[in-house]
Amino acid sequence: xxxxxxxxxxxxxxxxxxxxxxxxxxxxxxxxxxxxxxxxxxxxxxxxxxxxxxxxxxxxxxxxxxxxxxxxxxxxxxxxxxxxxxxxxxxxxxxxxxxxxxxxxxxxxxxxxxxxxxxxxxxxxxxxxxxxxxxxxxxxxxxxxxxxxxxxxxxxxxxxxxxxxxxxxxxxxxxxxxxxxxxxxxxxxxxxxxxxxxxxxxxxxxx
Amino acid sequence: xxxxxxxxxxxxxxxxxxxxxxxxxxxxxxxxxxxxxxxxxxxxxxxxxxxxxxxxxxxxxxxxxxxxxxxxxxxxxxxxxxxxxxxxxxxxxxxxxxxxxxxxxxxxxxxxxxxxxxxxxxxxxxxxxxxxxxxxxxx
Numbered sequence: 001x002x003x004x005x006x007x008x009x010x011x012x013x014x015x016x017x018x019x020x021x022x023x024x025x026x027x028x029x030x031x032x033x034x035x036x037x038x039x040x041x042x043x044x045x046x047x048x049x050x051x052x053x054x055x056x057x058x059x060x061x062x063x064x065x066x067x068x069x070x071x072x073x074x075x076x077x078x079x080x081x082x083x084x085x086x087x088x089x090x091x092x093x094x095x096x097x098x099x100x101x102x103x104x105x106x107x108x109x110x111x112x113x114x115x116x117x118x119x120x121x122x123x124x125x126x127x128x129x130x131x132x133x134x135x136x137x138x139x140x141x142x143x144x145x146x147x148x149x150x151x152x153x154x155x156x157x158x159x160x161x162x163x164x165x166x167x168x169x170x171x172x173x174x175x176x177x178x179x180x181x182x183x184x185x186x187x188x189x190x191x192x193x194x195x196x197x198x199x200x201x202x203x204x205x206x207x
Numbered sequence: 208x209x210x211x212x213x214x215x216x217x218x219x220x221x222x223x224x225x226x227x228x229x230x231x232x233x234x235x236x237x238x239x240x241x242x243x244x245x246x247x248x249x250x251x252x253x254x255x256x257x258x259x260x261x262x263x264x265x266x267x268x269x270x271x272x273x274x275x276x277x278x279x280x281x282x283x284x285x286x287x288x289x290x291x292x293x294x295x296x297x298x299x300x301x302x303x304x305x306x307x308x309x310x311x312x313x314x315x316x317x318x319x320x321x322x323x324x325x326x327x328x329x330x331x332x333x334x335x336x337x338x339x340x341x342x343x344x345x346x
Contacts, residue, residue, distance in 0.1 A: 030282070042289070042293065045293075046293065046296065049296065049297060049300055050300070107286065107290060111290045111293055111294075114294070115293050115294060115297050118297050119297055119300070119301070122301050127235065127238055128238055128239055129236075129237060129238065129239070129240055134236075137236075138232070138236045141231075141232045141235060141236060142232060145225075145228035145229070145231070145232055146225075146228075148224070148228060149221055149224045149225050149228055150221075152224060152318075152322050152325070153217060153220055153221035153224055153322075153325055154217070154221070156322070156326060157217070157325050157326045157328070157329035157330070158329060160279065160283075160326055160329070160330055161326075161329040161330045161333060164275075164279070164330045164333075165333055172333070175333050179329075
């Protein structure tokens with residue numbers, strides 16, 4: 001059953017008027033089925049690393065990297081502006097459907113991409129100083145490092161905090177707005193940095 | 208929105224993460240050459256110091272929903288221990304040993320502790336421990 005919460009649109013609300021009731025759809029902050037899928041995928045990558053299978057490592061790194069890149073670009077440059085123009089009820093419904101999935105998807109995809117990528121680089125010798133494009137590889141470390149700090153320090157905490165705020169009986173729209181802005185701006189910066197990743201990876205792949 | 212002032216937990220946390228990331232990049236960009244560990248150890252020590260300062264500053268906050276903080280942080284800790292464990296497995300699988308393994312393992316420990324602190328803080332700072340409505344929120 002949907003939770004009916006009082007979410008007041010502070011600037012629009014007339015003084016003394018009761019806050020409008022907005023239905024908040026039921027949702028889990030961390031979807032359990034998502035955890036199962038994440039566990040299976042991570043188990044698959046551990047198996048790929050253990051067997052040192054180039055096909056499995058390449059597949060995990062490329063697929064994980066593609067999902068990571070597309071999600072950052074899409075969130076930052078497509079969904080972000082769309083959400084900004086949505087009505088408050090529509091935005092809240094959208095958040096309760098999107099954000100729980102992101103809580104599981106992003107850490108899983110990032111872990112798979114980086115773990116498989118490092119193992120693949122070790123297998124192919126592309127992380128050695130003797131590799132001709134070593135400078136580009138180090139550049140990718142730096143880009144991924146900066147992205148990780150932004151994702152772990154800003155994006156992921158904002159993602160979980162906005163969902164816990166929506167679980168309150170009286171969610172504060174200002175808090176939701178502030179956290180969603182932080183999430184979308186972070187996603188935008190990550191999206192821009194993903195373009196750098198695309199340039200670096202295409203350079204490494206083509207030699 | 209009336210909000211009490213908090214120490215710069217997020218800023219310090221991000222700086223701490225940036226330091227261990229820098230140490231990791233320094234070590235991994237020199238493979239397989241012998242590399243001086245001193246810069247990585249200094250970066251790790253600075254990162255650990257920021258973690259300690261962050262915990263100290265947070266502990267001094269008078270009104271803070273510690274129940275909510277620990278509720279969120281413990282599950283985040285579980286998730287990031289799994290992630291850190293997977294990265295550690297890759298290091299060990301590739302026969303990394305000696306000083307670099309110790310530095311990278313300790314870096315992962317700082318990472319696995321600091322990220323849950325950031326998540327727990329970001330959630331708990333918007334809770335009023337004296338508000339019964341807020342306490343009904345469940346994770």
